[in-house]
Amino acid sequence: MLSKQLHTFRFNALKIQTVGFLMTVLVLISCNKKLEVDATHLVNENNNWETISDTRGALLGSYGLLRAALADNNAQWLYGELRHGDFVATTRLDLKAIIGNNLNAPYPTLQSLSNWRRFYAVINSASLFIERAGEVLKKDRQYTERNYKADVAQMRALRAFTYFLMCRIWGDVPLITSSHDSYFDKKERTKQAIVLRYAESELVLAATDLPYRYGFQLDDDLPGAYYGKYTDGTVAGDVGYWNGVLLTRTSAYAILAHIAAWDQRYLEASAYAEVAIRNYTKTGAAFTTTADLTLSNGFFYNNKPAHLVAFPFRWDTKEFSQVGHIEDLTLAAPIITRARPHIYVPDETITQIFNEPTDGRFRINPADGKPVTDYFTGYGSSNTVFSKIKCLRNAPQTDGSLALYTSAMVFTRIEELTLLYAEAQAVLGNTSSAIDELDRVRFLRGLGGYNGPDEGVIEAIFLERRRELMGEGWRWFDQVRLNRIKRNDAAFNQLLDNGGIYWPISEEVLRNNSLLVQNEYWR
Numbered sequence: 001m002l003s004k005q006l007h008t009f010r011f012n013a014l015k016i017q018t019v020g021f022l023m024t025v026l027v028l029i030s031c032n033k034k035l036e037v038d039a040t041h042l043v044n045e046n047n048n049w050e051t052i053s054d055t056r057g058a059l060l061g062s063y064g065l066l067r068a069a070l071a072d073n074n075a076q077w078l079y080g081e082l083r084h085g086d087f088v089a090t091t092r093l094d095l096k097a098i099i100g101n102n103l104n105a106p107y108p109t110l111q112s113l114s115n116w117r118r119f120y121a122v123i124n125s126a127s128l129f130i131e132r133a134g135e136v137l138k139k140d141r142q143y144t145e146r147n148y149k150a151d152v153a154q155m156r157a158l159r160a161f162t163y164f165l166m167c168r169i170w171g172d173v174p175l176i177t178s179s180h181d182s183y184f185d186k187k188e189r190t191k192q193a194i195v196l197r198y199a200e201s202e203l204v205l206a207a208t209d210l211p212y213r214y215g216f217q218l219d220d221d222l223p224g225a226y227y228g229k230y231t232d233g234t235v236a237g238d239v240g241y242w243n244g245v246l247l248t249r250t251s252a253y254a255i256l257a258h259i260a261a262w263d264q265r266y267l268e269a270s271a272y273a274e275v276a277i278r279n280y281t282k283t284g285a286a287f288t289t290t291a292d293l294t295l296s297n298g299f300f301y302n303n304k305p306a307h308l309v310a311f312p313f314r315w316d317t318k319e320f321s322q323v324g325h326i327e328d329l330t331l332a333a334p335i336i337t338r339a340r341p342h343i344y345v346p347d348e349t350i351t352q353i354f355n356e357p358t359d360g361r362f363r364i365n366p367a368d369g370k371p372v373t374d375y376f377t378g379y380g381s382s383n384t385v386f387s388k389i390k391c392l393r394n395a396p397q398t399d400g401s402l403a404l405y406t407s408a409m410v411f412t413r414i415e416e417l418t419l420l421y422a423e424a425q426a427v428l429g430n431t432s433s434a435i436d437e438l439d440r441v442r443f444l445r446g447l448g449g450y451n452g453p454d455e456g457v458i459e460a461i462f463l464e465r466r467r468e469l470m471g472e473g474w475r476w477f478d479q480v481r482l483n484r485i486k487r488n489d490a491a492f493n494q495l496l497d498n499g500g501i502y503w504p505i506s507e508e509v510l511r512n513n514s515l516l517v518q519n520e521y522w523r
Contacts, residue, residue: 049135052143056227058133059151062125062158063246067311067409069118070165071324073109076409079169079503080473084492086353086466087330087343087386095329095343101495103504104522114506116173119166126159128179150222153209157247157255160199160206161309164259167192167199168477171502171519188515196263200256207252212282213305214242221249243284244307244408250276250283251309254412257420262477264484270424273417276308280414283308287414290360290445294374294388296395300407309411315394325405326471330386335377336400345386345470347379353467360446361388361467375470388471410472415441419465426458427485434461441468458485495521 048054070076081087082098089095094107103110130152137148166173175190175198211222215238225238253276260269284305292298303312313319322328332341354362354375362373371379377387391407392398422437431454438461439449445468450460462482465474480501483492495501504522517523 049132049139051136051140052147052227055129055133055136055143055148055151058125058129059154062122062129062155063311065118065125066122066158066162069122069162070311070409071321072118073112074323074325074329075113076473077326077329077471078109078113080477081326081471081475082343083476084479085475086345086349086470088346089343090340092342101500111506111508114504115509116166116170116505117509119162120176122162123159123176124179126155126162127177129155130159131179146222147227149209150211150214153206154247156202156206157210157252160202161247161255163195163199164255164262167195168262169503170505171499174513174516186513186515189517193263196259200259203252203256203259206247207249207256210247210249210252212249212279213239213284214246214248215239216284239284242303243305244303244310244312247309248283250280250285253279254308254417257417257424258412261420261424261481266424266427270421270428273421273424276417277414277421280308280417285414287440287444291374294361294390296390296392296398299413300389300410301391301395302406303408306413307408307410308413308417310408311411312408313406315406320393320404320406322403322405325391325407325409326389327391327403327405327407330471331390331403332383332385334400335385335387335390336392336403338403340383341385343386344384345376347384350376350379350384353463353470356447358446358448359467386471415444415468416465416472416474419461419468422461423458423465423481426461431457438464458482 078095078098082089082095083101085099087099089099094105094109097103097105097107097110103114133148133152133155136143137145163173163175171192172189173192173195174187175195176187177198209221211219213219214222214226215224217223217239226242253272257269257273257276260266260272285308286306288299288306293300295301299306302314303310313321313325327336329342330344332338350362351364357363357366361375362371362379364370365372373379375386375388377385389407391405392400393402393404393406395406418437418440422434425431425437426434434457435450438457441464442448442450450457452460459482462478465478469475469478479492480496483489483496487493499519499521502519502521504519505516510516510518
């Protein structure tokens with residue numbers, strides 16, 4: 001997103017007029033495979049850093065860069081949903097290659113996904129902000145100390161989050177903590193554990209200066225309208241504008257929990273997740289009903305307090321796009337005019353996953369044998385469509401004739417975080433607590449409490465994640481964590497032991513930096 005207030009921002013003549021426009025351009029450029037600008041030039045180093053408008057534009061532009069990086073070639077879902085996943089590709093050979101873990105296949109999509117330069121654009125942008133925002137604090141009285149601290153904290157958190165995402169994709173990556181005016185210095189890859197610990201330390205530091213809500217009059221850390229009045233006297237930036245847009249203190253602890261879990265430090269993961277869960281209501285978040293989760297104008301439409309870490313796309317600020325959304329991969333007739341989706345979940349897989357008779361997401365009515373579901377459309381036909389997420393244009397007013405999508409890219413929500421906390425409790429041996437957290441989500445979806453054996457709790461938690469988070473970019477990463485815990489799948493163990501869980505590094509990146517070496521599995 002960044003909502004209506006983005007159109008009120010007044011940049012000087014050398015700047016883009018609105019961040020909403022910037023965000024849209026970044027997504028459209030990247031999705032058209034033209035994001036070939038040097039990472040170090042995506043934020044204007046000649047920016048004078050004179051006024052509050054400069055910090056505002058640079059801050060929101062950094063968010064825009066990460067959203068563009070995740071939207072490029074539908075990266076969020078191609079990284080997270082396809083490898084060994086539940087979705088099957090219809091005709092696209094590049095998608096079939098990813099599903100089969102053939103990541104060296106010579107397709108432009110795979111070559112682009114192997115290139116990490118768009119993520120380093122985010123890192124450089126955030127580093128530049130951290131280094132230079134203090135200049136504005138000294139020059140512009142409108143830029144308050146509280147605002148400055150919150151903004152720098154956001155950029156620390158955004159940079160740390162970006163490094164976490166990169167570690168999940170490539171493993172070891174170069175750790176760069178300062179901005180560069182020209183090409184990045186050639187640098188070797190840093191061990192993933194060191195990068196994750198750096199990201200963790202940055203998030204812990206940032207959390208103390210992040211508010212729970214932006215533009216909220218009663219927030220203890222940053223009360224009042226965020227960025228206050230603009231040059232024309234109007235007031236924008238209230239809580240409705242910022243919900244689910246910027247990283248909050250709850251966001252920081254949610255990301256910290258995931259970093260620790262990915263690093264197999266479940267005691268820390270449990271502690272971080274508990275802090276986020278204990279305080280999520282301060283962010284305005286709440287658990288989501290099944291109906292709201294699947295409505296075209298429900299949970300995934302626009303920005304919501306329940307989007308603990310997310311990147312929205314708003315219709316009213318022209319941030320829609322044709323690619324960069326799960327709908328581009330999954331939707332087809334009768335929802336849009338496309339005959340067949342690019343990817344789908346086979347009927348037999350659906351019934352295997354959703355195997356309990358009261359599940360509100362998918363179940364078979366015993367009276368007539370028909371499916372009861374909003375997760376899927378056309379089940380039992382030759383064209384089952386994954387329709388859990390289906391935000392078209394200004395939903396729900398759309399006939400599907402023009403496929404412009406407006407769904408938010410949600411990294412985590414309270415249901416996901418609750419299941420991560422359950423996972424941590426189970427690994428730590430706190431089985432009763434793990435079941436309690438698992439049952440919070442099960443009850444929400446119409447299921448009874450878990451009544452299986454204690455030794456089956458971990459598998460039950462990951463099965464619930466598989467059902468609850470389908471289409472949200474988690475399936476592959478969940479399989480990695482589950483197999484690290486269980487170590488009972490010989491084929492997956494080979495991937496774990498030989499670096500096959502990571503993506504290869506693109507040939508372009510390797511050519512440009514002689515100090516880098518290819519991931520072992522892909523040599």
